[in-house]
Each structure stands twice: as structure tokens, then as C-alpha cells.
Amino acid sequence: MAKERDNLEKLVEETETYLNDKKYVQARKAIIDLEPFDIAYVMEALPEDTIPVMFRLLPKELAAEVFVELDTDSQESLIKGFSRSELKEVIDELYLDDAVDIIEEMPANVVRRILATADPETRRSINNILQYPEDSTGSIMTTEYVDIKRTMTVEDALKRIRRIGQDMETINVMYIVDADRHLLGFLTIRDLLLAEADQTMEEIMDSNIIAAQTLDDQEETARKFEKYDFLTMPVVDKENRLVGIVTVDDALDVIVEETTEDIERMAAVIPSYKPYLNTGIVETVRSRIPWLLLLMISATFTGQIISSFEDALASQAILTAYIPMLMDTGGNSGSQASVSIIRGISLDEITMKDLGKVIWKEIRVSVIIGAILAACNFAKLMLVDRMLFHNPITVSIALVICCTLIFTVFAAKLVGCTLPILAKAVGFDPAVMASPFITTIVDAISLLIYFRFAQYLLGL
Amino acid sequence: MAKERDNLEKLVEETETYLNDKKYVQARKAIIDLEPFDIAYVMEALPEDTIPVMFRLLPKELAAEVFVELDTDSQESLIKGFSRSELKEVIDELYLDDAVDIIEEMPANVVRRILATADPETRRSINNILQYPEDSTGSIMTTEYVDIKRTMTVEDALKRIRRIGQDMETINVMYIVDADRHLLGFLTIRDLLLAEADQTMEEIMDSNIIAAQTLDDQEETARKFEKYDFLTMPVVDKENRLVGIVTVDDALDVIVEETTEDIERMAAVIPSYKPYLNTGIVETVRSRIPWLLLLMISATFTGQIISSFEDALASQAILTAYIPMLMDTGGNSGSQASVSIIRGISLDEITMKDLGKVIWKEIRVSVIIGAILAACNFAKLMLVDRMLFHNPITVSIALVICCTLIFTVFAAKLVGCTLPILAKAVGFDPAVMASPFITTIVDAISLLIYFRFAQYLLGL
Numbered sequence: 001m002a003k004e005r006d007n008l009e010k011l012v013e014e015t016e017t018y019l020n021d022k023k024y025v026q027a028r029k030a031i032i033d034l035e036p037f038d039i040a041y042v043m044e045a046l047p048e049d050t051i052p053v054m055f056r057l058l059p060k061e062l063a064a065e066v067f068v069e070l071d072t073d074s075q076e077s078l079i080k081g082f083s084r085s086e087l088k089e090v091i092d093e094l095y096l097d098d099a100v101d102i103i104e105e106m107p108a109n110v111v112r113r114i115l116a117t118a119d120p121e122t123r124r125s126i127n128n129i130l131q132y133p134e135d136s137t138g139s140i141m142t143t144e145y146v147d148i149k150r151t152m153t154v155e156d157a158l159k160r161i162r163r164i165g166q167d168m169e170t171i172n173v174m175y176i177v178d179a180d181r182h183l184l185g186f187l188t189i190r191d192l193l194l195a196e197a198d199q200t201m202e203e204i205m206d207s208n209i210i211a212a213q214t215l216d217d218q219e220e221t222a223r224k225f226e227k228y229d230f231l232t233m234p235v236v237d238k239e240n241r242l243v244g245i246v247t248v249d250d251a252l253d254v255i256v257e258e259t260t261e262d263i264e265r266m267a268a269v270i271p272s273y274k275p276y277l278n279t280g281i282v283e284t285v286r287s288r289i290p291w292l293l294l295l296m297i298s299a300t301f302t303g304q305i306i307s308s309f310e311d312a313l314a315s316q317a318i319l320t321a322y323i324p325m326l327m328d329t330g331g332n333s334g335s336q337a338s339v340s341i342i343r344g345i346s347l348d349e350i351t352m353k354d355l356g357k358v359i360w361k362e363i364r365v366s367v368i369i370g371a372i373l374a375a376c377n378f379a380k381l382m383l384v385d386r387m388l389f390h391n392p393i394t395v396s397i398a399l400v401i402c403c404t405l406i407f408t409v410f411a412a413k414l415v416g417c418t419l420p421i422l423a424k425a426v427g428f429d430p431a432v433m434a435s436p437f438i439t440t441i442v443d444a445i446s447l448l449i450y451f452r453f454a455q456y457l458l459g460l
Numbered sequence: 461m462a463k464e465r466d467n468l469e470k471l472v473e474e475t476e477t478y479l480n481d482k483k484y485v486q487a488r489k490a491i492i493d494l495e496p497f498d499i500a501y502v503m504e505a506l507p508e509d510t511i512p513v514m515f516r517l518l519p520k521e522l523a524a525e526v527f528v529e530l531d532t533d534s535q536e537s538l539i540k541g542f543s544r545s546e547l548k549e550v551i552d553e554l555y556l557d558d559a560v561d562i563i564e565e566m567p568a569n570v571v572r573r574i575l576a577t578a579d580p581e582t583r584r585s586i587n588n589i590l591q592y593p594e595d596s597t598g599s600i601m602t603t604e605y606v607d608i609k610r611t612m613t614v615e616d617a618l619k620r621i622r623r624i625g626q627d628m629e630t631i632n633v634m635y636i637v638d639a640d641r642h643l644l645g646f647l648t649i650r651d652l653l654l655a656e657a658d659q660t661m662e663e664i665m666d667s668n669i670i671a672a673q674t675l676d677d678q679e680e681t682a683r684k685f686e687k688y689d690f691l692t693m694p695v696v697d698k699e700n701r702l703v704g705i706v707t708v709d710d711a712l713d714v715i716v717e718e719t720t721e722d723i724e725r726m727a728a729v730i731p732s733y734k735p736y737l738n739t740g741i742v743e744t745v746r747s748r749i750p751w752l753l754l755l756m757i758s759a760t761f762t763g764q765i766i767s768s769f770e771d772a773l774a775s776q777a778i779l780t781a782y783i784p785m786l787m788d789t790g791g792n793s794g795s796q797a798s799v800s801i802i803r804g805i806s807l808d809e810i811t812m813k814d815l816g817k818v819i820w821k822e823i824r825v826s827v828i829i830g831a832i833l834a835a836c837n838f839a840k841l842m843l844v845d846r847m848l849f850h851n852p853i854t855v856s857i858a859l860v861i862c863c864t865l866i867f868t869v870f871a872a873k874l875v876g877c878t879l880p881i882l883a884k885a886v887g888f889d890p891a892v893m894a895s896p897f898i899t900t901i902v903d904a905i906s907l908l909i910y911f912r913f914a915q916y917l918l919g920l
Binding site for chain 1: 493494495496497618621622625626631632649650653654668670685686687688689691708709711712713715716719720722723724726727728729735736737741744745748749751752753755756757759760762763764766767770773774777778780781782783784785787788789791792793795796798799800801803804807809810814817818821824825828829832833836837840844845849851894895896899900903907
């Protein structure tokens with residue numbers, strides 16, 4: 001049954017008591033009906049030395065499913081403790097793509113042990129998938145799918161599914177190939193069940209098929225699941241020979257992972273690919289410090305701009321008080337634009353050819369927003385800051401501040417919408433062009449505009 | 461076949477030429493083999509008045525699939541142009557959940573027309589789903605699923621699937637119910653194909669079933685697909701009676717949509733639920749101006765802080781030059797923490813009970829980061845700013861700046877990690893507590909720290 005977090009916490013305590021009292025049958029009973037993801041959660045919440053005990057209490061197939069859900073450290077320590085035959089049992093039960101995912105995270109000596117234990121066919125398949133670059137479609141595919149020769153009848157096909165179906169990751173979609181394994185079409189299990197027994201695959205298959213290539217970017221392939229509502233997608237090599245399939249659960253994982261990466265990059269964090277609470281202190285520092293340092297050093301420019309207008313600031317000290325407001329409003333305006341564009345790019349809604357449309361839109365939006373903000377701010381300056389707080393605000397000073405606001409918003413939106421598209425065009429990740437980066441640029445621009453207006457309108 | 465953007469653009473031109481020459485057969489041929497999503501793309505790129513023509517060229521079933529992928533405006537204008545029988549044909553072909561999605565976006569008079577046209581049973585089902593609140597699981601479910609009585613044999617079940625399977629959204633998972641429609645278990649089509657013909661559902665079904673309730677939040681339900689790798693999930697009412705199913709394609713849409721919302725909120729944009737290029741100028745302004753205004757007005761505080769330390773700034777003018785650097789570094793540090801936490805919360809990795817762990821982690825991280833930044837900045841101040849740019853930096857001034865840096869990073873990380881968790885605890889959306897909000901608070905804190913250190917170390 002579905003257990004919410006609190007229930008799981010209770011189960012952890014319960015199981016721990018059973019284990020301490022060596023009541024293994026009860027411990028097994030407490031968790032055996034949970035989903036693999038939840039069993040892994042319970043096991044990792046228990047003291048570390050009980051993980052192997054718990055693991056051995058699980059039936060073979062479930063044990064393999066739970067193994068996939070454990071974190072890398074627990075997997076590694078389990079593998080190290082396994083006997084050869086235990087390891088073989090787990091590896092044989094795993095789906096190939098899961099086995100590959102696990103192997104990719106393990107140190108070399110553990111990988112050697114796993115490969116030495118797997119049967120030759122599994123080993124060949126694992127090695128085959130391992131050769132594809134990280135982030136490629138080949139690296140997330142599985143080679144356990146149902147392929148059917150084009151000359152087979154529906155009856156033959158159903159027999160074949162009954163024979164090999166148990167070991168395949170999915171039997172919901174079957175792929176039709178010729179003698180050289182070229183991909184010809186596909187069939188859903190529904191098509192097969194609703195067809196006549198003596199029809200051939202060629203007669204009933206759908207040959208309008210969208211396939212990914214092994215070297216396609218995994219995110220691109222995953223986005224196709226979202227667009228086209230696929231459950232599986234075939235993966236072919238350059239000669240259009242079927243080499244594997246990607247299933248929707250893996251596509252979903254890719255989408256969530258790539259989005260997390262984007263979000264982290266947008267906040268000037270270098271992606272760590274690990275849940276927050278599982279990331280060590282040093283690792284977290286390492287993922288945060290490079291951009292902070294770079295942005296801190298870049299602020300030298302803004303500092304120099306202020307220094308060079310020191311005299312102007314000295315004669316009108318009140319101007320300093322509005323620097324934070326102008327900088328923040330600029331930064332926020334810019335990041336609104338950049339983040340909308342970055343998201344649009346990753347959802348494939350915005351491409352290089354839309355640059356003109358995007359700029360024209362942001363120009364109109366920024367003029368309206370700038371005007372509204374300037375009007376509100378003028379009223380606030382005269383009514384609140386001047387009359388309520390008795391700040392020395394003259395109409396000219398208010399004009400300097402409000403004109404700066406209009407131009408800053410304009411510049412910020414323009415920089416914010418342009419940079420991510422240009423970054424994408426030259427092959428960078430647009431997500432890096434989000435708030436922190438834009439803020440640094442917009443800071444300098446807004447200060448230059450501010451002092452220029454101050455010189456002009458106040459005659460400094 | 462899969463067409464990339466450029467190929468689609470070519471197809472658009474080709475189709476337009478055919479339409480202008482009234483070569484409808486060729487126009488039809490040009491697009492008929494595409495995926496529905498891509499056909500919709502081509503149709504929307506054509507002149508608006510050709511959409512109905514193109515639509516009528518498509519075979520009934522495909523037409524309905526394309527209709528789902530069109531944007532709301534095109535759907536509305538198509539419906540308005542439909543004859544009663546055309547409308548009925550489209551509505552009857554649509555999957556129920558798609559029909560409901562479309563109806564939810566239409567103005568009242570169009571909704572009345574659709575409901576009046578649908579057959580009574582469809583109308584009842586649509587009304588049934590429409591009653592669930594937006595964002596609830598009930599609102600994304602479909603009522604077209606295969607349910608099987610617990611006493612049926614495998615042979616009976618296969619017969620039932622062959623009979624009703626064509627109209628169901630999926631036959632990959634079947635749900636087993638008792639006479640009162642209580643949910644008892646489920647079976648995959650694979651289980652069914654691999655079982656003996658005379659086994660009953662009760663014997664072979666899996667009764668460890670995770671179901672959603674109609675009123676569960678749709679995002680919560682969607683996240684379960686990601687955790688547990690489901691293809692479908694049953695939806696039950698409070699009495700555990702089966703009322704519908706959610707399929708993975710809809711869960712994927714919810715995840716992408718909710719993530720976009722989060723990202724927009726993090727950038728101080730009010731979510732618009734529309735692709736960037738389809739959003740009007742006024743709408744875009746409306747989604748961006750409220751937070752900009754609020755944050756602009758909040759900056760009054762930072763302004764007042766600076767005003768009240770005007771004398772200190774006047775006597776050491778160089779201090780002003782470092783205000784942007786301190787504010788930005790504080791803002792960036794804070795948003796690194798807040799964004800990591802916000803993402804962790806929405807992936808269900810971080811909950812209220814982790815608050816202590818999170819704070820303790822951020823304290824350690826911020827001390828290390830603060831120290832590194834301060835050390836680097838001290839070196840930069842003395843070597844670059846003082847010796848290269850000849851700024852009037854003394855060791856005391858450098859100390860003021862670097863001590864402020866350490867405390868600002870500390871405060872920023874603490875505020876950044878705490879606010880999202882607290883927001884969640886009191887029922888707000890944590891995403892609102894991202895960069896812009898944190899920046900405004902951290903600005904004030906960093907200025908107060910700065911001037912305090914200046915007074916103390918420089919004796920101002």
C-alpha cells in the first residue's frame with residue numbers, strides 16, 4: 001500500500017525493534033508489501049550494518065528491484081559484501097539499463113567484479129551500452145525488448161511474447177524488423193490482441209515510426225516522450241538497425257534530472273546530481289564557490305564605476321540611497337526575461353529563429369513595465385520618501401531616479417532575453433545566463449545610466 | 461517519421477503552396493504521416509483561414525488527435541465553425557480526459573454547445589470529471605479504463621479486453637473490482653498473457669496497489685509515477701471505489717507544467733500557463749509587474765538604511781563602491797541555498813522535519829564559503845584595487861569589507877535555506893521564497909552588517 005512519510009518512519013522503528021530482537025520473520029513481513037522505492041527508504045533509515053541482513057530477507061526478484069532504488073554508497077557496500085553467487089543472482093535479475101546505471105557509478109574494482117560475475121550475454125550487452133557517451137540516448141536504453149520478424153503471424157507473435165515476455169522490460173510495444181534487424185514498424189499489444197490470428201506483422205504494423213539514434217542527446221529524446229505521449233521509443237544505429245528501446249520511466253527520470261540541472265545552473269550552482277541531503281559539505285562548497293567567486297570578482301567593475309563618480313555622489317549624497325533599489329529592480333527585470341526564455345528553450349518552444357520576435361516582444365513589455373514602475377516610484381518618492389521620511393528629494397532628483405528606472409528595465413529585459421538565445425546558438429547551456437549572470441551585467445549598466453542622468457539633470 | 465523543426469518549416473511552405481493551388485490531395489499527403497503534435501504545428505504555422513480546410517482533410521480519428529494538440533484559440537475557432545455533426549464526431553473520438561481539458565479552456569457558450577452535442581453517457585462522464593477542483597487528481601484522470609470482476613477467468617478477461625479495449629485509453633494495466641466497484645488489485649497485460657486460461661483474477665492479481673484519491677494534489681500523484689515507475693495509477697473515491705485512472709503521459713505533463721510554474725515563481729513571475737511566444741504583451745506585463753512593484757517598494761528599507769549612515773559614507777566615500785559587490789554576493793549566496801532547498805522540497809527530498817539538518821549543513825557550508833570568499837577578496841582588494849587601481853584601501857577598510865562578506869554569506873545562506881521550508885510549513889508555495897525575495901531581505905541585512913563593522917573598525 002502507499003505509505004506516506006510518517007507511516008514509513010513508524011515502519012522504520014518497528015523494523016529496527018524486530019531486528020534487534022532477531023525477529024527476522026516479522027521484520028520481513030513489515031516491509032515486504034511496500035513498493036521497492038519505499039523498502040529502500042526504510043533500509044537506508046536503519047543502522048548501516050542491518051542493510052545486508054534486510055536485503056537477504058527479501059525474495060530474489062524484489063531484492064533486485066530494491067537494489068536499484070538504494071543510493072550508490074549502499075549499493076557499493078552491499079556488492080562488496082556479496083558472495084559471488086549472491087552477486088550473480090542480483091545482476092541476473094536486474095534489467096539491463098538499471099545494471100548499466102549502477103555500474104556507471106561504481107569504482108573500477110567493483111565494476112570488474114560485476115562484469116566477471118555476469119553471464120557472457122549479459123556482459124556483452126552491458127559493455128555495449130557502456131560504450132555510449134553519458135547523456136546520449138544509447139546510455140539510457142535497454143536491449144531487452146520484444147522484436148518480431150515482419151513475416152510472423154499474430155499467432156506466432158503472441159507465442160513469442162509468451163515465451164520471452166517475462167524477461168523483457170515491457171511488452172506493451174513490439175518492434176518489427178527484417179532479417180538484418182532494420183526497423184520497419186511497431187505494434188502495440190492492443191493491436192496484436194485485436195487482430196486476426198493469421199494476419200502477418202507486415203499487414204498490421206504501423207510503419208510511421210519515430211526512432212531515436214544512439215548518439216542523440218538524452219534530453220532531446222526524453223522531450224519526444226512528452227510531445228508525442230510515447231510509452232517506449234526505439235533506438236537505432238546509423239544504418240537504421242534496431243539496437244534498443246527507451247522506456248517512459250527512464251525518459252521521465254531524464255526530464256526531472258535535466259530540469260534540476262537547469263534550475264541549479266540558473267541559481268549559479270554547479271549541478272551535483274545528488275539529492276541535497278546526500279551531498280557532503282565539501283561537495284556542496286565545491287558546487288557553489290566557483291560562480292560566487294567569479295561574480296564577486298566581476299563586481300570590481302561596478303565598484304570602479306561608483307568610484308569614478310565619487311564627486312557626484314558626494315555632492316548629492318541622497319543618490320547613494322537609491323542604488324540598491326535600481327540595481328535590484330534591474331536584476332529582477334532581467335531575470336524575469338532570461339528565466340522565461342531559458343525555460344522556453346529547454347521546452348523547445350523558442351529557437352534561434354525566434355530571436356527577432358522575442359526582442360520585439362521584450363521591447364514592448366519593458367517600455368510598459370518601465371513606465372508603470374517609474375510612475376509608481378515617482379509618487380512614492382514625493383509622498384513617502386520626501387514628505388514622510390523627510391529625505392531631501394527634489395523633483396529633479398526624482399526624475400533622475402525614475403528615468404534611470406525606465407532605461408534600466410529596458411536594458412535589463414533586452415540583455416535578459418538575448419543572452420540565453422545567443423548562448424544556445426554558440427553551444428553553451430542557456431541556463432548559465434540566468435539571474436546571477438544577468439544581475440552582474442545589469443548592475444553596471446544601471447549605474448552608468450544613473451550617473452549619466454544625474455550629471456545631465458542635476459548638472460553635477 | 462520524426463521531423464526536426466527545419467523539415468517541418470519546409471513542409472509548411474510545401475503545404476501552403478498545395479493549398480493555394482487547391483491541390484488538396486497533395487496537401488493531405490504531405491502531412492498525413494506525421495505525428496499529431498507535428499501536424500498541429502504545421503496547421504498553426506499556416507494562414508489561419510486554412511486551418512478548417514486542413515482539418516477536414518484528415519481522417520476522423522487522426523483529426524481528433526490533432527485537435528487535442530492545437531492551441532486553445534485554434535480549437536475555439538474550429539469548434540465555432542463546426543456543424544453539429546462534425547462537432548459530435550470530434551467529441552466522440554476524443555479520449556475523455558482530453559475532452560475535459562479542452563472544455564476547461566473554452567468560454568461558456570462553447571462549453572454548452574459541446575455538452576449539448578455529446579451523447580448522454582459521455583456528457584455524464586465529462587460533467588463528472590469537471591466537478592473536481594483544478595490541480596486535483598480527479599481533474600486529470602480518465603474514466604476510460606479496463607475494469608475486470610474478481611471472479612472472471614483469464615479467458616473471460618481477454619475476451620472482455622478484445623471487446624472493449626479499442627475505446628480505452630490503455631489496456632496495459634487492468635483493475636480488478638468487486639461487485640460494488642471497490643478496488644481489489646491490478647494485473648498487467650503481461651500477467652494476463654502469461655497466465656493459464658482458467659485462472660481467476662483473484663488468483664493472479666497483485667493486491668499491493670497504490671491508488672490516488674480524487675482530491676489528492678495532481679503534482680503529488682504525478683511524483684508517484686516518477687518514484688514508482690508506474691504507467692497508470694488507479695483513482696479511488698473515499699470509499700475506495702474505482703472511479704478512474706491517470707496515465708503516465710498526463711503525469712508527465714503535470715510534472716513539466718508544475719516545474720515551469722516553480723521556475724517562473726522563482727524568478728518573480730506569476731505563472732501564465734502559456735508558452736512564451738503565445739502570451740500577449742498585456743498578459744506578460746501583468747505576470748511580471750506585481751512582484752517587481754512589491755520588491756521595488758520594499759527597497760525603501762535599504763534606502764533608509766543607507767540614508768541613516770550618510771555621514772559615515774561621506775567620511776569614507778570608498779565604502780560606497782563595495783555596496784554592489786556585497787549585496788550581489790549576499791543575494792547569490794542566498795539564492796543558491798534557497799533554490800537548492802526549493803527543488804528538494806518539490807522532489808519530496810526535503811520536508812519540515814529536515815529543517816535542523818538543513819540549517820546545520822548550511823551553517824558549515826556558509827562558514828567555509830565565507831572564509832574562502834573573504835580571503836580571495838582581501839587579496840584582490842590589496843593587490844588589484846589598491847595597487848593597480850590606486851583606490852584608497854587601508855587594511856582596516858579591507859577588513860571591514862571582508863568581515864561583512866563572511867557575515868553576509870552566513871546570514872544569506874541561513875535565510876535562504878530556512879524561508880522555503882517555513883513557507884511550505886505554513887502552506888505557501890516555497891518557490892516564491894527564491895532569489896528576488898531573498899535578495900531584498902539579504903540586501904538590508906548586509907548593509908546593516910557593513911555599516912556596523914565600519915563604525916566599529918574605522919571608528920566612524
